[in-house]
Amino acid sequence: MSKLFSITEEPISIEQTVSLVSSPNAGAVNTFIGTVREFTKGKRTLYLEYQAYAAMAEAKLAEIGQEISQNWPETKTAITHRVGKLEIEDIAVVIAVSSPHRGDSYEASRYAIERIKEIVPIWKKEHWEDGEEWIGNQLETKSYRKGTPAEEDLI
Amino acid sequence: MNKILFFAALQEKAGKESIELDVSGKSVKEVKEFVALEYGLAKINESMTAINEEFAANDDVIQENDVIAFIPPVSGG
Numbered sequence: 001m002s003k004l005f006s007i008t009e010e011p012i013s014i015e016q017t018v019s020l021v022s023s024p025n026a027g028a029v030n031t032f033i034g035t036v037r038e039f040t041k042g043k044r045t046l047y048l049e050y051q052a053y054a055a056m057a058e059a060k061l062a063e064i065g066q067e068i069s070q071n072w073p074e075t076k077t078a079i080t081h082r083v084g085k086l087e088i089e090d091i092a093v094v095i096a097v098s099s100p101h102r103g104d105s106y107e108a109s110r111y112a113i114e115r116i117k118e119i120v121p122i123w124k125k126e127h128w129e130d131g132e133e134w135i136g137n138q139l140e141t142k143s144y145r146k147g148t149p150a151e152e153d154l155i
Numbered sequence: 156m157n158k159i160l161f162f163a164a165l166q167e168k169a170g171k172e173s174i175e176l177d178v179s180g181k182s183v184k185e186v187k188e189f190v191a192l193e194y195g196l197a198k199i200n201e202s203m204t205a206i207n208e209e210f211a212a213n214d215d216v217i218q219e220n221d222v223i224a225f226i227p228p229v230s231g232g
Binding site: 059119121135 | 163164205
């Protein structure tokens with residue numbers, strides 16, 4: 001797993017992702033770790049399932065890396081996103097950004113996770129005690145309900 | 156011939172990950188309409204479309220051998 005931008009079915013090594021952006025020019029490495037949360041608005045998640053259009057997702061992650069390089073020169077970015085079945089507390093995504101000075105790596109890291117939720121073809125399916133659902137958009141406010149044919153969902 | 160990929164809720168609804176179909180010369184919009192009817196995927200209208208792994212517009216025209224993917228609203232991270 002030496003690619004800067006990768007989709008993997010294996011547990012993510014934080015250290016490995018961080019090592020990809022290590023640089024003598026860097027005075028800071030900011031790491032964002034996205035993990036599987038048990039409760040969302042009071043509802044218990046049993047586990048999550050992530051699916052990706054892997055080839056395109058890696059290309060889009062690389063595109064985010066290019067955007068970051070343009071916006072924050074001299075930074076280096078690596079992003080690893082896991083797919084498959086993830087348990088509570090598992091790591092879903094690791095973003096590492098190194099920069100000569102700390103401010104840029106903080107900003108770029110935040111930018112990366114927000115962009116992932118906009119343009120990278122990865123989907124999350126929530127599994128609950130009483131059902132399951134593909135989460136429909138990055139704001140987690142809209143979803144495709146399965147087995148509950150709301151008017152708007154009818155074909 | 157073209158390959159058409161489904162993901163997430165669309166994949167479950169279609170019951171398959173992909174189909175092979177010759178849609179060269181058709182617009183993205185036309186392919187969406189056809190697939191929506193054929194596979195009962197009304198939700199496809201909320202999806203973005205990618206041609207050869209790059210986001211495409213509704214009026215883009217499919218070429219021979221293009222790979223088309225319907226991208227439901229994403230929820231990674």
